[in-house]
Amino acid sequence: MSDALSYLIKARPEAMTAYFTFLKDTGKYLDPKTRSLISVITKIDSQTERGLRQYLPRAIRDGATPHEVLDAILMAFPTLGLAKIVWAVDILLDMDIPEFRADMLGAEPAWHDLIAWDNVKENDITYVEDCDGRSVFIYRSGDDCRVYDSRCPHQVTDIPHLALAGKKLTCPKHKWAFDVSTGECVEKGTRPLNQFTSRITEGRLQANW
Ligand code: FES
Incomplete structure (x- = not known):
């Protein structure tokens, strides 16, 4: 929300609550x-x-x-x-x-090869850069594995590897922060990281997008 709207909510709470209720109500059949x-x-x-x-x-x-x-x-x-x-x-x-992107318009979801499963660190986060046009963060715990899009769920900023501190990933643009072991947003924001379906095939970790 913009600073201006935040200000108006504080300054004119009744009017702004009515405004947001109106906006919510207008789309209820869509x-x-x-x-x-x-x-x-x-x-x-x-x-x-x-x-x-x-x-x-x-x-x-x-x-x-x-x-x-x-x-x-x-x-x-x-x-x-x-x-x-x-x-x-x-x-x-x-x-x-x-x-x-022009070369991806209309592409059907497909499996993408990421990394050898043996190279995915245990209880840690592995970053794979630019795999078929996307970068991902991988969290592995035993055989459980989660693959997350590096794109921020807020405004699609490509969150760099440098933004990782331990298991906490902080988007540089508006500082939404995520726990990569769960994908949950833990500071500022409201939505979790986007998680891809993954599988291990012939010793390789793959993700579907
Ligand atoms: S784009 Fe990441 S916090 Fe806004």
């Missing part, structure tokens, strides 16, 4: 994906960069494919016009969301 797509369009129309950076990944999380997001943006052309669409696509490119 499924989450449709709500997120409409939010993406409204952020583009008002040219709210911060909101757009937040709602683009949310739309994907709520089940929209990159092509559906692009369709929604293009369908809104009569009201947005080309300049706002180009503004939005520039931000989208800057975010470098893997699913939106």
Whole structure:
């Protein structure tokens, strides 16, 4: 939430509570994906960069494919016009969301080879950089293994290996912090790290995305 909204919530709590109740109520008959797509369009129309950076990944999380997001943006052309669409696509490119890269558009989920299972450290975190366009953090405890996307669940920042201190991973952008042994967000934020399904095949750890 922006500093301005936080300020207004403190300064005018009744009015702002009514405003947020109104916003929540307006979408109650829509499924989450449709709500997120409409939010993406409204952020583009008002040219709210911060909101757009937040709602683009949310739309994907709520089940929209990159092509559906692009369709929604293009369908809104009569009201947005080309300049706002180009503004939005520039931000989208800057975010470098893997699913939106031209060579990954429309790709079906597939297994990706990460690392030899014997090289995954016990009770520790292993970082694998740039595996088929993504980096991941791996936590292994015995035979239990969790593979997490290095992209922050807040605004898709690619969290670097250097941001890891013990098992705590802190996103450099807005300081959401995560416990990599569970994936849970432990400071500031509200959502856990995105976890990929994983498997061990012929001594290799693989993940599906
Ligand atoms: S992008 Fe905002 S905390 Fe990571």
